[in-house]
Amino acid sequence: MTVRKWFTSRELAGLPGMPGTERAIQIRAKRERWEGQGRLGSKAIEYPFAVLPTETQAALLARLVTTDQQQAAEAPAQDVALRNDISVSRLTDEQRAVMTARLAFVREIERMSQVVSQQKAITTLVQAARDGMLSKYLEDRAARANDRKTADRTLSERTLKRWLASYRADGEIGLAPERRKADLGIPDWAPDFLRCYQRPTKPAVERAYAEFAEKYQGDRPSIHQVRRFLAKLSPEARERGRYSPQELKAFKPFRRRSTKNLMPGDVYTADGHKFDAEVINPRTGKPFRPEVTTTMDVATRRILGVSVGESENSIDVMHSLRDAIERGGMFALFYVDNGSGFANDAVREVVDRLGGEMVHALPYNSQARGLIERAHKTVWVAAAKRLVSYIGADMDKHAGTRVHRISRQQLRDHGTTRLIPTLSEFMDVASVEIEDYNNRPHRALAKIRDPQTGRLRHMSPNEAWEAARSSGWEPMLAPPDLVSDLMRPQVVRRTLRGEIAWDGNRYFLDELRNLHGEDVRIAYDVHDASRIWVRTLAGELIGEALIDGNAEDYQPLNRIQKARERLAQGQLKRGIEKIERASGQRLELVPKAIGPSSNLLPEQKQAALEYAEQVVGHQAIQADAFQVPGDSMARYRLWKRLDARVASGELLDDEASRWHRSYPDTPEYLDILDMYEFTAASTAHA
Incomplete structure (x- = not known):
């Protein structure tokens, strides 16, 4: 007869001394603080034989004896031999x-x-x-x-x-000789010790034992007995309390999901990843860690969509999903977690309009989304390690501190640094990594014979995608206008005399003249601020409102140009008078003033500057001398103005000409140019 030591509420229900339902037994166990543990391979809680009432224990023993006698009477001779074979197989060497x-x-x-x-x-x-x-x-x-x-x-x-x-x-x-089995009973002191040992701080056995020894009042065991007791426990039982429920799953058995029966487009999965390197934010000019949202096809492991933002949000999720739909077509299931970027009405509305279904993973169950988690490590962690601004856990501490100090000093002094990449440079690195990943053999995919080497190897995600198409599968493409319309976030704003104020800008649409003071819905594109799409609250499209669509010049341009010329002539005249007062001599630049100083011939301007320097020194020419601004954007705008003058055929003075030629070779010019090119490319892509 084998006497069991643990019983679940289902096995105890209805026995003498026990309630008739499982729920009532669980409530009683909680009220009386029965000791319990999770049954291996099940979610049920089982209770030890020792905590049960006396009449329940007697009923259990009687049932076990009767069961053993019936089994012994009914077992045929061949079953005895079979049990012997099974027993022999369980012997030690x-x-x-x-x-x-x-x-x-x-x-x-x-x-x-x-x-x-x-x-x-x-x-x-x-x-x-x-x-x-x-x-x-x-x-x-x-x-x-x-x-x-x-x-x-x-x-x-x-x-x-x-x-x-x-x-x-x-x-x-x-x-076969009998061997003494390990005593699996729980000592009386075990619960008190485990309260000191099973903590999130993960104390060592020695420290937990020292705290336990101070508090325990009974017959205290030695630390060797404690170690032997811990060695008998399963990893799951031993580490409970020292790890969170999510981390504790690493010690439990799991179910491996197979994707062999899936076709491309059956399941898309997406997740956000905080990039482990710093990038220059084009909006603020300061370093930040971008949030990368990746969308992947589960069947082929192909990365289809990528979006970059400052944090996980619904807008970046929709942009990543839009890229995936444009490249890979429609999907049946969209498998995501419960993050704020996914669990919101905006994303769910887009998925419903596209005809798919959104499925959320269980909380604290990141193992279920191991495919996308592994892709983060393969693509984005590898991309971050290629950059000098990498700040991951395995980055050398001293090197990381040095990069941080030097880059911040360069940003304070020059407004730019080459140690931290711009967003466009980051996107270039990301594009290379994604392309390499999609063309690299993936061990989760089927094997093929390499056409070049003749050896068997796994297919790459791109090869798996094309293999599915060659077998007759074709992606279901969504209409471009539907995808573009769905992916634009919408907000409600009030009109005022044909204008709508949004994000610090004013947009005008003449068709809004009849909707003065009423609320409308506007859809906007985060990559294009030049226009918004206006709809009624019922959803009917009114039209596109353009930024400053009703703006015009405050005065005619010819009038402003003439005023500028008069101002320049006055400044030149006052400068000459100042030089004459300081020198006491008559200064003649040209026989007749024909326009502002910017229209003087280079020889005339140079002669005037040399004469002024000889008479009164540098102080006399400060009003008209060439000066480089202290702000990086002002320097870039100055160069653009000078470049336009050179393109029109105008000659610059020596100092301005030298600066105009040397400035495009500076890192500052290259960074600003990259930022504008990235903005233009994003606008065109959107």
């Missing part, structure tokens, strides 16, 4: 060796009993063992069959008869 050694002597007695009596055969073997006359085969097995640690391992008549009786009663399993 040491038990099996002793059993086979004893079986050798049993077989020898049976062979000798065919000629002489059994008693004579046993006596002969015992005498031969004492005289050292056993065969080499039996002599090697005599010591092993005795299974003793003492020096005296000779055979005896009583021992041989006991082996014979055990073999005839239970077969060869009866010859």
